[in-house]
Amino acid sequence: MSIADTDFDDVYVPEPDDDQLPIPVARQALERKQPNDLAAEQAVLGAMMLSVSAVSEVIATLNGPGDFYRPAHETIYRAILDLHDRSGGDTPPDPILVAGELTTRGELQQVGGANYLHTCVNAVPTAANAGHYAEKVRDFAAWRKLIKTGTRLAAQGYAAMGEAPKAVQDAMAELQQLVAGTADVAPRLTVAERWQEFIDDQERGLDPRALDTPWPDINEVVQLLPGNLLTVGAATAGGKSLFGMNLAQHVALHRNKPVLVASMEMSGKELMARLTSAESGVYLEHLVKHKLDDNDWEKIAKVSDVMRNAHNFYLDDSASQTLSKLRAKLRWMASRGHAPAMLVCDYLQLMTPENTKATANRAQEVGEISRGLKMIAGEFEIPVVALAQFNRNAANRDRPKVSDFKDASAIEQDSNIIILLHRELAEDGTDTGPTAGTVEAIISKNRSGPSGRVVPLAFQGHMARLASMARL
Known part of the structure; x- marks a missing residue:
């Protein structure tokens, strides 16, 4: 028997492209009944036909009409929603009104006739339980989506077609969409529920979720909050990598919180040399050249x-980084008991774009990466620090501007905070002149505080540090 000839009344219904699955995989999928609770589905529809408030509660709980297993129930649900919308939520969509709506659509007999509507109403003891039954319907729908996704991914694995790394990345993206699609759509908390926690935070004098930086002057105006994207821009040799590494x-x-540094610019050994130099005070050159004296060894x-x-503290020096890979690594950290507190990406324009259209230009690709990093910040509820390169012509002005970011105008829109680093160098690239040894950190954008502040930092490249001038 072919897939097209199978009776799908109580078994898995393949997606349109699932008829291409290997026969053993498709047959196994068809042999098992999909998880469902038809009684709960009837109770949901019955409660909605009894109470206007039940309609609102169900809408807030379900992800959509597709959560119903039986097609007839999905059809009835859509009719109830249309009646509810047209009445402005003032009139309960009782069985008579729903039967009339389905008759107008020519769908009444397809769902079992008017008698079946009354069967649904009789199936629910009280409309007050609508939310409970809706949660059951939503959860069973999530299980079915997981089975479909897993079956599809398994079939792709058996087929072994295409490039394995790309297939794995596509699988991660599909699973991520599944996670987003099964999220609770109800509003998270009311003002009343949030109020006491808000007042407690005010009394403590700080946001307990916020991360500080190693620079007190910057901490006066900047907080690194969950969901925030902090973009740090600089020209070549401007200090952005030092900023990111010192922050991580x-x-x-020093705060004992898990951090991932994803560097596409430096190797793991280079990162370790910089980290060791900054932490111990041993000159970076001594570490790079493996020329340590007794004093250096004492510091180490x-x-x-x-x-x-x-x-x-994870240092990832993979040359090719994508948004899917970063998500996978952050999840892996969490699975090891180190749920990430911050991600540092060095640097944004070196990341590899995903699923890019052939007609997309580089600015569009970088814009997608910028928005993706912002989404990662929200998804994992962590601050993401993206280091970014300036255009070459930015070096010819006194101070950089937000518009100087290379290949991307979307960075300004996506970022919660933007810090531009300005370091005056002579024409030959040497650090000379009246501002020698200094980097200006310009707070160009700050959604949670004042912007425009210029914070001078000491550039101590010989020890891989940007130091606070307040401590010198």
């Missing part, structure tokens, strides 16, 4: 325990 080092080593010994136990 502070959060991971003092930080050895901290570094040896930094199991929550």
Whole structure:
């Protein structure tokens, strides 16, 4: 028997492209009944035909008409929604009104006639339980979506067609869509429910979710909050990598919170040399050239325990990074008991775009990456720090502007905070002149605080540091 000849009344109904699955995979999928609770579906529809408030409660709980297993129930649900919308929510869509609506559409007999509508009403003891039954319908729909997705992914694996790395990335993207599609659509908390926590935070004098930076002057105006995208821009040799690494080092080593640094510009050994130099005070050149004296070894010994136990500080030097890969790595950290507190991406324009149209230009690709990093910040409820490169012509002006970001105008829109680093260099690239040894951190955008502040930082490249001038 072919897939097209199978009776799908109580078994898995393949997606339109599922007839291409390998026969063994398709047959296994067809042999098992899909999870469902038809009694709960009847109770949901019955409650909606009894009470206007039940309609609102069900709408807030379900992800949509597709959550119903039986097609007839989906048809009835759509009719109830249309009646509810037309009445403005003032009139209960009782069985008589629903029967009339279905008759007008020519669908009444398809769903079992008017008698079946009354069967649904009789199936629910009280409309007050509508939310409970709707949760059951939603949960069973989630299980069915998981089975369909898993079956499709398994079939692709058996077929072994295409490039394996891309197939894995596509699978992660599909699973991510499944997660988003099964999320609770009801509003999370009312003002009343949020009020006491808000007042408690005010009394504490700080937001307990916020991360600080190692620079007190920047902390006066900037908070790193969950869901925020902080973009740090600079020209070549402007100090953006030092900024990102020093920030990650502070959060991971001195605040003991898990951090992922994804660097597409430096190798793991380079990152370790910079981290060790910044933490110990050993000159970076000594570490790079493996020329350590006794004084250097004494300094390293003092930080050895901290570094040896930094199991929550991940340095990823993969040359090719995509948004899907970053999501997968953050989930992997969480599975190891190190739920990430911050992601640092160095740097944005070096990331590999995903699912890009052939007609897309580089600015559109970078814009998609910027929006993707913003979504990751919200999805994992962490601040994401994206380092970004300026255009070449930015070096010819006194101070950079937000419009100087290379290949992307979307960065300004996506970012909650933008810090532009300005370091005056001579024409030959040397750090000379009246501002030698200084980097200006310009707070160009700050949605949760004042913007326009210029914070001077000491550029200590020989120790891979940007230091606070307040401490010098």
